Amino acid sequence: MSSASTTTTRPPRNGVDVPTLFATLDAVKAQPEAARFQFRAVNRWISGTHSRTTIHGFFGVGEEQEHTSAYTYDADHPEVLVGTDKAASPVEIVLHGLAACLTAGIGNIASARGIELTSVESRLEGDIDLQGLLGLSDEVRNGYERIRASFTVTGDASDEELRTVVEQSRARSAVLDIVTNGVPVDIDVRTG
Amino acid sequence: MSSASTTTTRPPRNGVDVPTLFATLDAVKAQPEAARFQFRAVNRWISGTHSRTTIHGFFGVGEEQEHTSAYTYDADHPEVLVGTDKAASPVEIVLHGLAACLTAGIGNIASARGIELTSVESRLEGDIDLQGLLGLSDEVRNGYERIRASFTVTGDASDEELRTVVEQSRARSAVLDIVTNGVPVDIDVRTG
Numbered sequence: 001m002s003s004a005s006t007t008t009t010r011p012p013r014n015g016v017d018v019p020t021l022f023a024t025l026d027a028v029k030a031q032p033e034a035a036r037f038q039f040r041a042v043n044r045w046i047s048g049t050h051s052r053t054t055i056h057g058f059f060g061v062g063e064e065q066e067h068t069s070a071y072t073y074d075a076d077h078p079e080v081l082v083g084t085d086k087a088a089s090p091v092e093i094v095l096h097g098l099a100a101c102l103t104a105g106i107g108n109i110a111s112a113r114g115i116e117l118t119s120v121e122s123r124l125e126g127d128i129d130l131q132g133l134l135g136l137s138d139e140v141r142n143g144y145e146r147i148r149a150s151f152t153v154t155g156d157a158s159d160e161e162l163r164t165v166v167e168q169s170r171a172r173s174a175v176l177d178i179v180t181n182g183v184p185v186d187i188d189v190r191t192g
Numbered sequence: 193m194s195s196a197s198t199t200t201t202r203p204p205r206n207g208v209d210v211p212t213l214f215a216t217l218d219a220v221k222a223q224p225e226a227a228r229f230q231f232r233a234v235n236r237w238i239s240g241t242h243s244r245t246t247i248h249g250f251f252g253v254g255e256e257q258e259h260t261s262a263y264t265y266d267a268d269h270p271e272v273l274v275g276t277d278k279a280a281s282p283v284e285i286v287l288h289g290l291a292a293c294l295t296a297g298i299g300n301i302a303s304a305r306g307i308e309l310t311s312v313e314s315r316l317e318g319d320i321d322l323q324g325l326l327g328l329s330d331e332v333r334n335g336y337e338r339i340r341a342s343f344t345v346t347g348d349a350s351d352e353e354l355r356t357v358v359e360q361s362r363a364r365s366a367v368l369d370i371v372t373n374g375v376p377v378d379i380d381v382r383t384g
Contacts (some may be wrong), residue, residue, distance in 0.1 A: 006244055015239030021274045025326055030361040032329075035322040039284045043291035045312035047207030048303075051295040053288040055280040060322075061272055068277045073293030074266065075284075082213045083244040083296070085260045088247040088369045090293035091230045093265075096245040098377070100234035100267030101282035104275070111240075115284060119384070120237035126375075130227040130252075134217055137224075143369030147377045148212040151383045154384030170379055172325045175282045177335035182374035183318075185290070185339045187362055192311065192346030 105169030297361030
């Protein structure tokens with residue numbers, strides 16, 4: 001053990017800047033109002049079931065923020081559902097958000113615990129009976145009945161440690177909470 | 193009124209092939225098992241909080257289906273949340289899916305009712321207190337506390353008719369159901 005201070009700059013672990021991650025946690029602990037965020041999306045209909053969403057500004061850490069660029073994403077229905085299949089469908093986009101949220105959590109948590117990840121892969125499946133949204137049955141819900149997510153995680157830690165990383169990501173995932181527990185949605189309509 | 197059959201091909205209304213839409217409804221009515229769909233997403237971690245989802249195959253109408261191409265979408269956390277901001281964040285992606293689902297419904301329902309839409313725009317906002325997902329408070333949930341969606345719809349129909357189109361889309365939206373009512377999610381973990 002040496003008492004000499006080390007000034008070596010370590011590369012970010014798994015691409016995560018761990019000192020800044022911990023500093024951010026400390027800053028939010030000291031000023032809980034910094035944790036109040038608002039995320040936004042603006043969508044424009046293009047044609048049929050095809051639309052485009054732009055995601056740029058958000059609020060957080062007490063002030064307006066902007067992504068490094070404005071991100072645009074399309075959505076459409078597949079042809080078998082009378083769409084033009086210009087992009088993934090809205091229900092598939094929900095799977096994308098869920099997978100990405102759990103995976104980002106795995107990246108952060110593994111890094112905070114000093115685990116070098118080699119790979120994180122997941123496959124999500126959502127079962128849906130379209131009799132609900134097609135208005136053909138009032139006993140069938142509109143959305144997914146069930147979602148299954150299968151993760152395969154490899155890294156320089158024991159199976160047990162890797163599993164607890166996934167478990168902690170699950171325990172703190174924003175999108176998993178949204179998708180499993182539901183969120184109140186207010187819809188306001190203006191006509192031109 | 194003429195008894196002569198007309199063979200004029202009308203252009204799709206709002207980009208929606210309405211005869212095929214109604215034929216699809218009739219086909220599902222006759223064979224409810226055709227309505228059982230499974231949507232899928234495969235996600236791979238890239239680095240830090242950055243991951244990429246591929247969406248290609250799905251199951252429906254009794255057989256395996258494929259989108260016209262494999263769609264890939266990235267997700268990341270913004271820099272203020274110690275990400276690298278290569279794409280929208282997972283919670284923003286949920287807003288995209290919700291906006292796109294309600295908008296696709298508006299396109300289909302307006303078309304089925306003979307309404308020509310001029311524009312559909314929506315702005316979604318989701319409020320979230322990050323003390324939850326950062327693990328700094330057990331009293332704060334991980335996900336959105338509330339989502340607001342503001343739609344502006346214009347077309348060749350009365351305000352009342354346009355409002356009922358939005359209302360019907362809300363009543364039959366898959367993603368609105370998922371987000372407001374929640375879905376059971378099973379997570380399976382394998383380690384390498």
